[in-house]
Amino acid sequence: MILARAVQATRRYGDLIALDRADLDLHAGELVGLLGPNGAGKSTLLNLLVGLRRTSSGRVELLGGDPRDPASRRQIGVTPQETGLPPTLRVGEVVDFVSAHYPDPVPRAELLGRFGIDDLARRQTGGLSGGQKRRLAVALAFVGRPRLVFLDEPTTGLDVTARRELWDGIRQFHADGGTVLLSSHYLEEIEALAHRVVVLGRGRVLADDSVSAIRDLVGVRRVSLVAAELPALPGVRGVERIDGVTHLLTTDADQLVRDLVGAGVPFSGLEIRPTSLEDAFLAITNDAAPEAVQTGPQSGAVQSEARLTQPADV
Numbered sequence: 001m002i003l004a005r006a007v008q009a010t011r012r013y014g015d016l017i018a019l020d021r022a023d024l025d026l027h028a029g030e031l032v033g034l035l036g037p038n039g040a041g042k043s044t045l046l047n048l049l050v051g052l053r054r055t056s057s058g059r060v061e062l063l064g065g066d067p068r069d070p071a072s073r074r075q076i077g078v079t080p081q082e083t084g085l086p087p088t089l090r091v092g093e094v095v096d097f098v099s100a101h102y103p104d105p106v107p108r109a110e111l112l113g114r115f116g117i118d119d120l121a122r123r124q125t126g127g128l129s130g131g132q133k134r135r136l137a138v139a140l141a142f143v144g145r146p147r148l149v150f151l152d153e154p155t156t157g158l159d160v161t162a163r164r165e166l167w168d169g170i171r172q173f174h175a176d177g178g179t180v181l182l183s184s185h186y187l188e189e190i191e192a193l194a195h196r197v198v199v200l201g202r203g204r205v206l207a208d209d210s211v212s213a214i215r216d217l218v219g220v221r222r223v224s225l226v227a228a229e230l231p232a233l234p235g236v237r238g239v240e241r242i243d244g245v246t247h248l249l250t251t252d253a254d255q256l257v258r259d260l261v262g263a264g265v266p267f268s269g270l271e272i273r274p275t276s277l278e279d280a281f282l283a284i285t286n287d288a289a290p291e292a293v294q295t296g297p298q299s300g301a302v303q304s305e306a307r308l309t310q311p312a313d314v
């Protein structure tokens with residue numbers, strides 16, 4: 001059963017295309033990570049799905065209806081990227097206030113306990129640390145026993161312990177049958193929580209796959225060198241030649257260098273660049289000129305990805 005869906009969802013802000021024909025199906029019981037660098041369109045997609053923004057073209061569905069319909073929204077929980085909490089209210093009062101909007105809210109102590117903040121119930125929110133506020137904001141998404149929860153970078157600003165406590169709360173909700181879509185910059189976070197990951201870059205869905213498949217893609221290294229001619233080398237997943245420099249994309253740079261030396265190929269200027277998640281996806285997409293991103297076919301990203309999986313043709 002599909003609980004949330006985007007079909008060719010596009011959102012423009014003036015000339016800027018924040019989201020470019022994004023497709024996404026979120027099934028009941030899934031915990032899906034939305035991953036991408038700054039400005040990739042993660043918040044935009046979440047905001048469309050929860051009815052905070054409208055699509056410029058394409059469509060979104062929430063629980064089979066319009067996300068702007070209050071009946072659909074009552075069944076979801078949301079933690080936006082930034083939350084304002086009334087500074088003079090105590091944590092317990094904020095929970096009670098939000099609880100009052102739902103027919104069968106999670107009891108206050110249970111909710112706060114789940115997210116490791118039960119000792120804060122009597123504190124005014126204005127005096128909480130950034131991390132404590134963040135945990136409260138995330139906990140509030142769960143108060144109405146939602147079917148589906150949307151979390152926009154839930155653990156930003158949290159220390160390691162707080163992050164793990166929050167992950168436990170999210171996992172428990174999922175283990176009880178809840179559905180989650182959460183955005184993150186951190187591959188580690190997605191790996192810890194999600195089985196499926198949707199990668200966004202420059203407004204496009206670049207990949208939608210299992211975490212392990214994406215990890216393989218992210219594990220790509222760029223080995224750059226200057227060489228007149230190169231033999232076919234095992235393990236090379238893509239080749240680019242730019243300004244006389246050959247860039248070999250591989251998941252095992254050490255082996256590739258051993259193979260190069262073993263083949264007796266003369267080369268110079270060897271560089272191996274480890275790619276962070278962000279680098280990897282920027283590298284995949286950076287051939288797309290900005291104007292192509294604004295008007296080009298969505299398959300551009302898929303082509304880039306396919307290029308990485310082509311066998312070496314050197």
Ligand SMILES: Nc1ncnc2c1ncn2[C@@H]1O[C@H](COP(=O)(O)OP(=O)(O)OP(=O)(O)O)[C@@H](O)[C@H]1O
Nearest residue numbers: 013016017018036037038039040041042043044045
């Ligand atoms: N209200 C707005 N007005 C104008 N541009 C916007 C607005 N909201 C988002 N954008 C732009 O749309 C693009 C996508 O932004 P979005 O916030 O969805 O990215 P993101 O992936 O969530 O980024 P981050 O990881 O930095 O939060 C960005 O270029 C951003 O500047």
